[in-house]
Amino acid sequence: MSDIDLILDHIEANLPASIDKFVQFLAFPSVSSQPEGREGIAACAEWLRSELAGLGLETQLITTDGHPLVMGKSWQRDGYLRVLLYGHYDVQPVEPLDAWRTPPFEPACRDEDGLTRIYARGASDSKSQVWSVLEALRAWKETQGGFPVNVTVLLEGEEETGSPSLPAFIDTHGDELACDVAFISDSDMWSPTRPAITTRLKGLLHEKITIVAPNGDLHSGHYGNVAANPVRILAKILASIHDDEGRVTIDGFYDGVRPVPARLREQWRSLDLKEALAGVSVCGAVQEGGHGAIELMWSRPGIDFNGVVGGNTGPGERSVLPSSATARLSFRLVDEQKPERIRSLFRRFVETRLPDGCHVEFDGAGGSSAVSVNEASRFIAATARALDAEWPEPTLIKGTGGAVPLVGFLTDRLGIDCIVTGFILADDAIHAPNERYDVERLRKGIRSWARILSELESDRRQ
């Protein structure tokens, strides 16, 4: 057996170098959902490939219709476990840019609240999660000469856009991904002291709707009471999606949604909501039906409005009837809700609410179903042991409203157990301006992954 203490000591000694390289990683503007991100994505992928090569992995840069996948393999130990380690290097857009205290791709360290925080887009979601895995591999390599399992590292550049290229890649390269267990390093903790493994992940689809009136912009003084106003039509449609209790009114939306098992529900109800929502005020919350907040976050489906724009958004008054108005919505799905069916129910719902003469343009993206991971897997137990050894409180088995498309593909297409874990916290401001991560969590995250690899060492292919 390898000496985990030696490995952990090496991590501590190497921490300044780990941080330096992490900062380099953060500086790539790898925004996957905007055309101007293409160059930053490509440079980041090449940098990662070279990092994987430096760990002694056999690397490939796999081009797709979208952004490249970076793969690295060390596959030398017959009879040993085959472990897939997945992360993503693409990040969310940074708008609104003027809300950032420091530029999103110029990582800035600030000492605050007893922590050293690094501010950058991707600092938490998900470059810290990727980097923790890579630095744990480095510690194993540099102290033990290699890894305790056969390793495939897969780093994706399209997670934030719903992983459009992954299904085709899995269909054509399924053999290369064959493994006994997959680890998805892209999830959150319950609290700063309590780690978690996420076993229930919601499905996700995006819809963009644009209501278009038959005219160009009109003078609202002249035609205000008469001509169709797309902002008014859009507001009526958006307002009709939820009833006063927050329940979605789209006919058939809840088909296929199952009640949460009583055991799980009781366990979740015993959790302290304040911890689940650390740093987040939920005043003004709309709580659907009789479901508690944790149930709503982890296991109830929902529709969110992510953005809206139409007409005059400039600084001054303009008496204009806008010719169009746009909203962006995201749908979080659970259990047996089918994304394409939900999409078509929603589109019909909008179309039947349009006044004569106006039309609507739809632009959909994503479309993944919810996934549940087998909670009896021995790999969940092994991971929990590793995390319990590193953190002050015991590992929680939880759900999430966030989506990781790969988990669905691996579970449904390849039948592989996916262990979803990570060290993101509620107040990391992921997907928002001033995203951040602290150095202490980076350190304990690297140590956690080193411990997980150690727990797997004694396991063998069965």
Added chain:
Amino acid sequence: MSDIDLILDHIEANLPASIDKFVQFLAFPSVSSQPEGREGIAACAEWLRSELAGLGLETQLITTDGHPLVMGKSWQRDGYLRVLLYGHYDVQPVEPLDAWRTPPFEPACRDEDGLTRIYARGASDSKSQVWSVLEALRAWKETQGGFPVNVTVLLEGEEETGSPSLPAFIDTHGDELACDVAFISDSDMWSPTRPAITTRLKGLLHEKITIVAPNGDLHSGHYGNVAANPVRILAKILASIHDDEGRVTIDGFYDGVRPVPARLREQWRSLDLKEALAGVSVCGAVQEGGHGAIELMWSRPGIDFNGVVGGNTGPGERSVLPSSATARLSFRLVDEQKPERIRSLFRRFVETRLPDGCHVEFDGAGGSSAVSVNEASRFIAATARALDAEWPEPTLIKGTGGAVPLVGFLTDRLGIDCIVTGFILADDAIHAPNERYDVERLRKGIRSWARILSELESDRRQ
């Protein structure tokens, strides 16, 4: 008596020069509602002052807290009518800029549909209206050696922002504006062949509301079903402002609104709606109560949504719960509706619909009451005779949903008859991208104003 034919011939001969100078006038980016317009406004005001001086008027550039007023006087004929001629040289913002076929302040001529059209912001509203008056004065000056009445020209740079500096100016300079009749050159025709005088003008106020949640932007996957979403709250509030019949639901909103006199209502009902809405499709119109479209446009109050913005407005998907959402509304008021009362009713309406913990920021602008001009004025009759002589169809007495704040000030504060006329058409795209005006209307507009001055020549102070 002067020879009107001689004057009209001079207008024809001088037309190419008139158009050249009109194009110079259009090139000033005189946007009043945005800070970056200040320079264009100042240059435009100085240019106009010099033009008025060239017409032999005694000129003043009057500074205000906002943008300057340009005044010119020729006040030499005792016993002759004192006539105030008002126009505005400021223009609406140009956004969205990418919707313009040619830049808004680089006037472009295009031959289309048998017309030569000039495209520029302000081409119709209202630089063409100002320029028609000035060129009519020039024709009088150059053929007759002077004007047939005592003239005060007042050109404003803040009409598009609700004329905030005018009340103080009228209070302090009321004497200089003393006149027997005021002409407001800033209104529209009924159709390309039928001129109009507008006797009913709606009041106007603007409100900007921003719904703010207690948190910054949040990940919509994690908090989507739980945390307050300002876009959702805003949509609910906007949607609740009108009922399914288009009636405003704000308690007390219709207080002070009088029925249209039966005679006027009948006359308006006999008009062909297609002409009123030339070039504008009203499919999808919401018609409040049993009121016809013309009544809605000219004499019913209303609330319009001019713009909305919140959350992700960028090109890609972002799973964000926005921290705030903003809407801009304008209110068109009639009869005895009081702007400050309506503003406070509206703000209370919004506040009572806010969930706990969220707050709203209000930013109001404008605030003018509706105005009715005495339809029995002899100056209306004189103006109608002049217009009837120039255009193929008889002059229509009409209302408008547009506001001209000065009319209220002159009518209410100084008791002066205001004759509101002009040659704007429905498809001029005023307040919208690709605003335009045709050379033929510029020609007939100049001729119309020359004829109006001629009709006033025989009138004397009474």
